[in-house]
Amino acid sequence: MAFGAIFVPHFSLQAVERLESGIRNRPLVLVDGPAPTFRVIAFNHLANQLGVTSGLTKAAAAEFQGVEIRQRRKEQEVAAHAALLDAAWSFSPLVEDTATDTVLLDLAGLTTLFGSHENIARQIKSRCSALGLDVHVAISANAETARVLARALPGPTIVPDGQEADPLKTLPVALLSPGEELAEVFRQWGVTTCGSLAALPVLSLSECVGQEGVRLHALASGNGNRPLVIAEPTHLFEESLELDDAVEELEPLSFLLGRLLDQLCLRLSTRALAVRTIQLQLELEPRFENAFDSSREFLRARQLPETLHCSLVLPRPVRDAKLLLKLLRLRLQANPPKAPVQKLHMRAEPDRPVAFEGGLFLPAVPDPDKLELTLARISSVVGESNVGSPELLDSYRPDAFRMQKFSAPSPESSSAPSMPGEAEVSKMGFRFVRPPMPANVTFQGGRPVRISFQGKSWNVVQASGPWRASGEWWEENGWQEDAWDLELGFPGRAPARAVYCIVFDSRQKKWFVRGSYD
Amino acid sequence: MRLHIESALAGRVASPFRLREAAPPLVVPTGIAALDELVGGLPRGGLTEIYGPPCSGKTSILHSALASRTRSEVCALVDAQDAFDPGSSQASGVYLPRLLWARCHGLEQAFRCLDLLLHGGGFGLVVLDISDAPVRLVRQVPLNVWFRLRRAVEETPTVLLVLSRESNAKTCASLVLRLEQEAVQWSLKTRKAMRPALHTPGCLLDGSAHSAEIVRSVPRYKKPRFIDQPATVADSFEAKACFQTNADPYDMQEALPHLTLLPQQEERIEDPG
Numbered sequence: 207m208a209f210g211a212i213f214v215p216h217f218s219l220q221a222v223e224r225l226e227s228g229i230r231n232r233p234l235v236l237v238d239g240p241a242p243t244f245r246v247i248a249f250n251h252l253a254n255q256l257g258v259t260s261g262l263t264k265a266a267a268a269e270f271q272g273v274e275i276r277q278r279r280k281e282q283e284v285a286a287h288a289a290l291l292d293a294a295w296s297f298s299p300l301v302e303d304t305a306t307d308t309v310l311l312d313l314a315g316l317t318t319l320f321g322s323h324e325n326i327a328r329q330i331k332s333r334c335s336a337l338g339l340d341v342h343v344a345i346s347a348n349a350e351t352a353r354v355l356a357r358a359l360p361g362p363t364i365v366p367d368g369q370e371a372d373p374l375k376t377l378p379v380a381l382l383s384p385g386e387e388l389a390e391v392f393r394q395w396g397v398t399t400c401g402s403l404a405a406l407p408v409l410s411l412s413e414c415v416g417q418e419g420v421r422l423h424a425l426a427s428g429n430g431n432r433p434l435v436i437a438e439p440t441h442l443f444e445e446s447l448e449l450d451d452a453v454e455e456l457e458p459l460s461f462l463l464g465r466l467l468d469q470l471c472l473r474l475s476t477r478a479l480a481v482r483t484i485q486l487q488l489e490l491e492p493r494f495e496n497a498f499d500s501s502r503e504f505l506r507a508r509q510l511p512e513t514l515h516c517s518l519v520l521p522r523p524v525r526d527a528k529l530l531l532k533l534l535r536l537r538l539q540a541n542p543p544k545a546p547v548q549k550l551h552m553r554a555e556p557d558r559p560v561a562f563e564g565g566l567f568l569p570a571v572p573d574p575d576k577l578e579l580t581l582a583r584i585s586s587v588v589g590e591s592n593v594g595s596p597e598l599l600d601s602y603r604p605d606a607f608r609m610q611k612f613s614a615p616s617p618e619s620s621s622a623p624s625m626p627g628e629a630e631v632s633k634m635g636f637r638f639v640r641p642p643m644p645a646n647v648t649f650q651g652g653r654p655v656r657i658s659f660q661g662k663s664w665n666v667v668q669a670s671g672p673w674r675a676s677g678e679w680w681e682e683n684g685w686q687e688d689a690w691d692l693e694l695g696f697p698g699r700a701p702a703r704a705v706y707c708i709v710f711d712s713r714q715k716k717w718f719v720r721g722s723y724d
Numbered sequence: 725m726r727l728h729i730e731s732a733l734a735g736r737v738a739s740p741f742r743l744r745e746a747a748p749p750l751v752v753p754t755g756i757a758a759l760d761e762l763v764g765g766l767p768r769g770g771l772t773e774i775y776g777p778p779c780s781g782k783t784s785i786l787h788s789a790l791a792s793r794t795r796s797e798v799c800a801l802v803d804a805q806d807a808f809d810p811g812s813s814q815a816s817g818v819y820l821p822r823l824l825w826a827r828c829h830g831l832e833q834a835f836r837c838l839d840l841l842l843h844g845g846g847f848g849l850v851v852l853d854i855s856d857a858p859v860r861l862v863r864q865v866p867l868n869v870w871f872r873l874r875r876a877v878e879e880t881p882t883v884l885l886v887l888s889r890e891s892n893a894k895t896c897a898s899l900v901l902r903l904e905q906e907a908v909q910w911s912l913k914t915r916k917a918m919r920p921a922l923h924t925p926g927c928l929l930d931g932s933a934h935s936a937e938i939v940r941s942v943p944r945y946k947k948p949r950f951i952d953q954p955a956t957v958a959d960s961f962e963a964k965a966c967f968q969t970n971a972d973p974y975d976m977q978e979a980l981p982h983l984t985l986l987p988q989q990e991e992r993i994e995d996p997g
Contacts (some may be wrong), residue, residue, distance in 0.1 A: 571798050572798060572845065572846025573846060577844060580843075583840050584837050584840055584841070587828075587833050587837055588826055588827060588829070592806075592826065593825070594824070594825065595821050595824060595825060596820050596825055597821075598814060598820070605809070606811075607810045607811070609825075614798060615798065632755065632787075632788045632816070632967060632968070632969050632970070633784065633787065633815060633816045633971070634812075634932060635784040635785075635787045635812055635813070635969070637783050637809060637855070637856065638806075638808070638809050639807070640806045640807070670910065691929040693908050693910070693929075703777065703778075705779050705908055705929065721809065722778055723779060723929070723932070724781065724783035724784065
C-alpha cells in the first residue's frame with residue numbers, strides 16, 4: 207500500500223504563471239483585496255530579491271523596477287486546481303481532492319504500470335510541469351505522512367516502508383496544522399519539531415490537550431494513516447483569462463486564445479481525451495461612446511457587459527491546439543468582437559479520440575483535421591451557408607435543397623451505396639440561374655415565339671410546354687408556375703443550339719429564366 | 725565513346741542510351757463511354773479543360789464524372805456562378821454526401837476556394853466550373869494562375885477539371901476538350917411514359933447530341949514518333965467523338981447509349997452566342 211501526495215507551492219502565483227509562461231523569469235507580484243486598496247499577497251523569488259514583501263499596496267509594489275503586477279483571479283485558480291486533478295487522475299483513479307493546492311493519490315498496484323515509486327514520482331512531477339505547475343511530490347505508506355512531506359520538501363520524496371517517522375523528525379510542528387490554541391501550547395512546551403512531538407508520551411498528551419493532540423502525535427510519528435475520500439473524475443475543462451487592459455485587435459487576442467487552447471489541449475491529452483466542442487465567451491468592454499453617459503441605464507449596463515459567444519463543433523475529436531486556434535481565428539474574423547475584449551472564457555467538451563487506420567487499397571480521403579480547416583477557410587471566403595454538401599428536400603418545388611456540413615467519410619464507409627438512380631447513359635445536365643433572371647416572352651398562337659433577357663433577343667425555334675406545377679399553396683410561400691423548355695436562336699443566325707427552361711410565376715405574374723440544359 | 729560513357733556511369737545510371745518512355749498517367753473514367761474511348765479518361769495529377777459554348781454538354785460530362793468518382797472518392801466542385809443543380813446531378817448518379825460544393829459568386833472567390841481545396845488535398849476530383857462567368861473576366865486570369873494550379877495537382881492523385889466557355893489554361897492543361905452541340909432532339913413518339921392529358925400537343929425535349937474534339941492531349945502526343953518509320957495503326961487516332969445525353973427522367977432504364985465515333989468534320993459549327 208502506497209500513497210502519493212502532490213502539493214503546489216505558491217498556488218495563487220502558479221495559477222497566474224500557468225497561463226503566462228514567459229512571466230516566470232520576471233519578478234511577479236500578486237495583489238488582491240477590495241478595489242482600490244489592493245495588497246500584495248504573493249510574489250516570486252525574483253520579486254523577493256527586489257525587496258517586495260507581503261501586505262504592500264499595489265502602488266508601492268509598482269515602485270519596484272520591472273515588477274509585473276497581476277490581480278488574483280478566482281477562475282484561474284479553479285482552472286489550475288482542475289489541471290492538478292487532471293494530472294492526478296492520469297495516474298490513478300483513486301484521488302482525494304484534499305485542498306486547492308494538494309491532492310492525494312492511491313498508488314496501489316501502479317508499480318506494474320509505471321515502474322518503481324521513484325519513477326512514478328518523477329513522472330508525476332514532469333506531467334504537472336507540462337501543465338505549467340511546479341509541484342512537490344512525496345510517496346509514503348500512509349497518506350498523511352505523504353501530505354506533510356509534500357508540503358515540506360520539494361522532493362520527489364520517497365519514504366521506505368516502516369521508516370515514516372524518520373523524515374518527519376526535523377520538520378516544524380507547524381506543518382501538521384495544529385489549531386491556534388494547540389500551537390501556543392506546543393510553543394510554551396518548547397515542542398518545535400515533529401520529532402519532539404513524537405517523543406512525548408501519548409497518554410499524558412491526551413490528558414493535557416485531548417484527542418487533537420493524540421492525532422497530531424500520530425501524524426508526527428508517521429502513523430497517520432486514513433482512507434482517502436475519493437473524488438469522482440469530472441469532465442469540466444474550462445479556462446479563463448481576465449485582462450487588466452482590454453484587447454482590441456484580433457492578432458493579440460489570438461495569442462491569448464492560443465494560451466487557453468494550449469492548456470485545454472494539454473489537460474485533455476493528460477486525461478487521454480480530445481476536444482469535440484469549444485465554447486468561447488468573450489466579455490466585451492462597454493462601448494466608448496457610452497463612457498460619457500452617466501445615466502442610471504448606463505450604469506446598469508456596465509454591470510452586465512456585452513458578451514460574444516462563439517462555438518466550434520468538430521466532426522471528430524481533435525487535440526491539436528494550433529488547428530483549433532486557426533479555426534477559432536477564422537470564426538472570429540467572420541464575426542469579430544464589436545468592442546475590446548476584457549475577459550476570455552473557454553470551455554471544451556471532451557470526447558474519446560478516434561483513431562483511423564487507412565487501408566492500402568482504399569482511396570484517399572481528406573485528412574479530417576485538414577478538411578475542417580479548409581472548410582473553415584472556404585467558409586470565410588464564400589460564407590458558411592455556401593459551402594457543404596447538398597441534400598435534396600422532399601419537395602416538388604424546383605431547386606429544393608439545403609446545404610449540409612461536409613464531412614470526410616470514414617475509411618470503413620469508403621464505398622458508396624449502390625444508388626437507385628445510377629445512370630447507365632449520360633443524362634442531360636441542367637444549370638440553374640440563381641436568382642432566376644427576369645425575361646420578356648412574346649406569344650403567338652398560344653406558343654412562345656420570341657424571348658429577351660440580359661439585353662438580348664432570341665427567336666424560339668422549338669418549344670415544349672407549358673408544364674404546370676404548384677405546391678405548398680396552403681402555406682405563405684406557396685408556388686405555382688408554368689414551365690417551358692425552349693430551343694433558342696439568334697435571329698438571322700443558324701443553327702440555334704441553346705436550350706433554356708423558362709417559367710411563368712403565376713403569383714408574381716412574371717416570366718423568369720430558370721436555367722439551361724447543358 | 726558509348727562504352728566509355730556507359731562505363732563511367734555504371735552503377736549510377738542503368739542504361740544511359742536507352743530512351744525512357746514516360747509512364748502513362750493514371751486516368752479515371754468520365755462515365756461516358758465515347759469520351760473514355762476517345763481520351764482514355766481524365767488524367768490524375770493533371771489539369772483537364774473542357775470548354776464549349778452554352779448547352780454544349782459540359783454539365784452532362786461534369787455530372788457523369790462526379791457520378792463515376794463519388795462512388796469511391798470524395799469530390800469537390802467550385803461553382804463560380806452558383807449554377808450547379810443537385811437534383812439533376814443526383815438523377816445522374818452523383819452521390820451527393822461525397823460532394824463538397826462551394827457556391828461562389830465571382831471568379832476571385834472561385835480561384836481562392838480552388839487554391840484552398842487543392843492545397844488541402846485528399847479529393848479525387850476537383851472541378852472548377854467557370855462556364856457562366858463572363859468570358860471577358862476569365863480571359864483576364866493570368867497564365868501563371870493556371871501554372872500554379874497545374875503545379876498544385878502534380879504528383880497528386882487529384883483530377884483537376886475546369887469547365888469554361890473558352891480555352892484558358894493553354895499549355896498548362898494535360899487534356900483539352902472542345903465540345904459542341906450537334907443537335908437537339910425533340911420528340912413525342914418515343915416517350916414511353918407519355919401523359920398526353922397533361923400537356924398541349926407538341927414536342928418534348930428528349931435529349932441532345934454533342935461532339936467532343938481533342939484539342940490537346942499531353943499523354944497522347946508525347947508518344948515518340950520516328951520520321952523514318954511509317955505511322956502504325958496505334959499511332960493514328962480519332963480526335964473527335966459524339967455522345968448523346970438524355971433529358972427524359974422516366975425511361976432511363978430503357979434508354980441505350982448511342983455512342984459512336986464519328987469521322988473528323990471539316991465544317992466547324994459556330995457558337996450561336
